[in-house]
Amino acid sequence: MIDLNIESRKTLIYIAIAFAFSVAMRLIWVYQFHDFAPFHFNGQLMINTNDGYIWAEGARDLLSGTTTNPDAKEYFDKFHQLNDLSPVTSAASQLTAFFAKILPFSFESIILYLPVFLSSLVVVPIVLIAKDLKNLEMGFIAALLASVAWSYYNRTMAGYYDTDMLNIVLPMFLLWSIIWAIDTNKNIYLIITAVDILIYRWWYPQSYSLEFSFFGLILLYTLIFDRKNIFNYKLLAIMMFAMMNTDGFIRLGAVLAIFYIFTQKKFDKYIYYILALSIAAFFITGGFSPIWTQLKGYVFRDSVSAADKGLGLHFFTVMQTVREAGKIPFETFSNRISGHTVTFVISFLGYIYLLYKKPIMLFSLPLVGLGFLAYVGGLRFTIYAVPILAFGIAFLITELAVKMPTNKLKYLSMTAFTLAILYPNYKHIEAYKVPTVFNANEVKVLDKLKHIAGRNDYVISWWDYGYPIRYYADVKTLVDGGKHSGSVNFPVSFMLTHTQEEAAKMARLDVEYTEKVADKNLTVFSNIEQMTKEYGFHDTNKFLATLKDTNITLPHKTRNIYFYLPFRMMNIYPTVTLFSNINLMNGRQGRQPFFYVSRNFKDMGSKIQLGQNIFLDKRTLNLTLGKKTMPIRRFVKTQYSKDMKLHKSVQLVNFTSDISVIYMANYNTMLIVDEKTYNSLYIQLMVLENYDKNLFQPVILTPDAKVYKLKV
Numbered sequence: 160m161i162d163l164n165i166e167s168r169k170t171l172i173y174i175a176i177a178f179a180f181s182v183a184m185r186l187i188w189v190y191q192f193h194d195f196a197p198f199h200f201n202g203q204l205m206i207n208t209n210d211g212y213i214w215a216e217g218a219r220d221l222l223s224g225t226t227t228n229p230d231a232k233e234y235f236d237k238f239h240q241l242n243d244l245s246p247v248t249s250a251a252s253q254l255t256a257f258f259a260k261i262l263p264f265s266f267e268s269i270i271l272y273l274p275v276f277l278s279s280l281v282v283v284p285i286v287l288i289a290k291d292l293k294n295l296e297m298g299f300i301a302a303l304l305a306s307v308a309w310s311y312y313n314r315t316m317a318g319y320y321d322t323d324m325l326n327i328v329l330p331m332f333l334l335w336s337i338i339w340a341i342d343t344n345k346n347i348y349l350i351i352t353a354v355d356i357l358i359y360r361w362w363y364p365q366s367y368s369l370e371f372s373f374f375g376l377i378l379l380y381t382l383i384f385d386r387k388n389i390f391n392y393k394l395l396a397i398m399m400f401a402m403m404n405t406d407g408f409i410r411l412g413a414v415l416a417i418f419y420i421f422t423q424k425k426f427d428k429y430i431y432y433i434l435a436l437s438i439a440a441f442f443i444t445g446g447f448s449p450i451w452t453q454l455k456g457y458v459f460r461d462s463v464s465a466a467d468k469g470l471g472l473h474f475f476t477v478m479q480t481v482r483e484a485g486k487i488p489f490e491t492f493s494n495r496i497s498g499h500t501v502t503f504v505i506s507f508l509g510y511i512y513l514l515y516k517k518p519i520m521l522f523s524l525p526l527v528g529l530g531f532l533a534y535v536g537g538l539r540f541t542i543y544a545v546p547i548l549a550f551g552i553a554f555l556i557t558e559l560a561v562k563m564p565t566n567k568l569k570y571l572s573m574t575a576f577t578l579a580i581l582y583p584n585y586k587h588i589e590a591y592k593v594p595t596v597f598n599a600n601e602v603k604v605l606d607k608l609k610h611i612a613g614r615n616d617y618v619i620s621w622w623d624y625g626y627p628i629r630y631y632a633d634v635k636t637l638v639d640g641g642k643h644s645g646s647v648n649f650p651v652s653f654m655l656t657h658t659q660e661e662a663a664k665m666a667r668l669d670v671e672y673t674e675k676v677a678d679k680n681l682t683v684f685s686n687i688e689q690m691t692k693e694y695g696f697h698d699t700n701k702f703l704a705t706l707k708d709t710n711i712t713l714p715h716k717t718r719n720i721y722f723y724l725p726f727r728m729m730n731i732y733p734t735v736t737l738f739s740n741i742n743l744m745n746g747r748q749g750r751q752p753f754f755y756v757s758r759n760f761k762d763m764g765s766k767i768q769l770g771q772n773i774f775l776d777k778r779t780l781n782l783t784l785g786k787k788t789m790p791i792r793r794f795v796k797t798q799y800s801k802d803m804k805l806h807k808s809v810q811l812v813n814f815t816s817d818i819s820v821i822y823m824a825n826y827n828t829m830l831i832v833d834e835k836t837y838n839s840l841y842i843q844l845m846v847l848e849n850y851d852k853n854l855f856q857p858v859i860l861t862p863d864a865k866v867y868k869l870k871v
């Protein structure tokens with residue numbers, strides 16, 4: 160029977176309150192949109208992170224099948240389709256499928272609320288660490304702040320269904336067990352630390368850098384302060400075994416065996432040999448190589464990547480179009496860690512003071528270091544520093560409280576300061592009304608497509624829509640949130656921004672090459688390079704030119720291909736062009752296409768103002784761009800009739816001009832495009848429904864998204 164003394168009871172109560180608080184704050188977003196129809200599907204709010212859809216796809220597939228032997232031939236039929244990239248072996252999908260199986264809620268509810276409950280578990284290690292430091296109130300205050308602090312909230316809110324929901328929880332448990340191990344030297348913490356590493360690695364395979372930093376710090380501590388203590392070497396050795404680069408079950412076996420040995424006093428004299436063995440095992444299994452690869456990745460960053468062999472094609476890299484990779488200002492940085500610049504600065508000072516008073520907290524340095532990497536590495540890292548800096552300010556608040564003359568003042572000051580640091584974070588949560596990834600109308604299109612397209616068919620769209628398309632329509636895609644390097648984006652970008660004829664041929668080519676390469680396990684530099692060679696060219700430009708008018712023999716058709724063209728892609732059309740508007744032979748970027756979207760144009764009587772210095776003369780249809788005035792080629796107006804059919808009127812103005820204006824009346828949108836853009840698949844099929852009947856067949860046409868089936 161566990162005897163709960165007052166301190167243990169207090170610990171549990173603090174954990175319970177902090178957990179409830181964290182959950183409640185995450186329900187604010189749910190409450191704000193609980194009756195907003197565009198965010199709902201299947202009677203539940205949809206998720207708001209794109210990446211979540213890949214875990215959802217894996218979980219959906221796991222729940223749909225019954226075969227558990229991955230080598231069985233029927234594995235792919237029962238669970239998912241060959242080459243469909245469904246992550247059925249990922250921890251996030253497996254955990255989700257598990258919860259979906261045992262809980263009486265809909266799948267949509269599970270993925271919406273999973274981050275709410277899992278991420279709130281972060282309060283547990285925070286309070287437990289504070290318990291070791293004999294300052295439970297500090298843990299309670301830090302838990303309240305950390306659970307709702309800006310960036311942690313953003314990445315673990317309701318619907319932010321991604322690995323982040325445990326990405327801080329697990330290393331915080333690791334920190335807790337390391338601190339307790341070093342402090343108490345109890346064997347139990349050896350196995351807890353090792354198992355925590357196993358779980359953390361299972362959940363997030365990139366966790367090795369943080370684990371390795373903890374290891375390094377413990378090693379340093381041992382060598383400098385505690386060289387004679389045999390327990391430290393046991394801790395280091397068991398961590399090494401847990402961190403090897405092998406199958407999780409092998410590591411679990413190794414860890415259990417070593418743990419047994421460590422509990423037997425008679426083996427203590429062999430500890431140095433065991434440690435040497437563990438380090439050897441770590442390096443031999445390649446435990447260090449991912450760390451080395453990552454380090455190299457930070458040093459070499461290039462905008463154009465050139466393959467070092469083969470044709471040496473130059474592709475555009477996605478790096479510079481991803482916002483996260485950019486540098487961030489100090490205010491954003493501190494807001495995201497603590498909710499306010501003042502809180503951050505005080506937290507930081509408090510953290511330094513805490514390190515001075517409680518040196519054992521030095522083991523938290525890797526988390527703070529990773530968090531501060533956000534300064535160069537991008538926003539998403541800030542969450543690692545959140546709980547540790549929360550300790551900083553919570554420590555100062557409790558230190559101040561102790562100095563208060565009466566008990567009443569002590570609690571009053573703690574309450575007041577805690578509310579003060581929570582307030583900016585609450586305000587942030589209240590204002591953070593992020594939309595769902597897709598809206599209900601778009602999802603309806605995909606849900607309909609699910610019953611039309613086969614599970615081995617391809618749906619082509621920009622990578623941003625890849626995961627949700629696969630989840631809702633249960634099909635395959637060429638690119639997605641995890642597969643969008645320059646070389647795989649090139650053909651898709653090419654299709655969306657070139658003529659229907661070029662797009663149709665490239666679609667058949669790229670889909671069949673993708674399947675062929677995966678089926679035969681071929682090593683190729685890129686599909687496009689493989690096509691170039693197999694069609695007998697050395698110059699990709701010459702190969703691409705043959706798609707224009709020549710009747711090249713296309714690969715054998717093994718499945719259907721659909722194009723999913725959402726209206727929302729309008730916003731990123733210029734970005735989409737970047738990936739194929741490049742000379743693959745020398746990496747030179749082509750001239751930017753003219754593409755301008757106006758959403759708040761003004762009728763000024765004789766002319767329409769489309770932008771700051773852009774005017775369209777209503778009578779002459781001359782376009783004025785800054786100081787330049789020119790005729791336009793066409794003026795096109797599109798409009799939906801009552802029965803939702805798109806009608807368009809095309810007014811030819813001047814054949815010598817390269818610029819056309821398209822007025823999309825129902826969208827309240829004016830487009831100014833050059834001739835190449837006008838003839839692109841996206842504009843022709845999505846905006847104008849001008850499809851070539853020999854190449855495409857309309858399948859679903861709605862204002863939000865259009866689906867066409869490829870006929871070749």
Ligand code: MG
Binds near residue numbers: 614
């Ligand atoms: Mg599938």
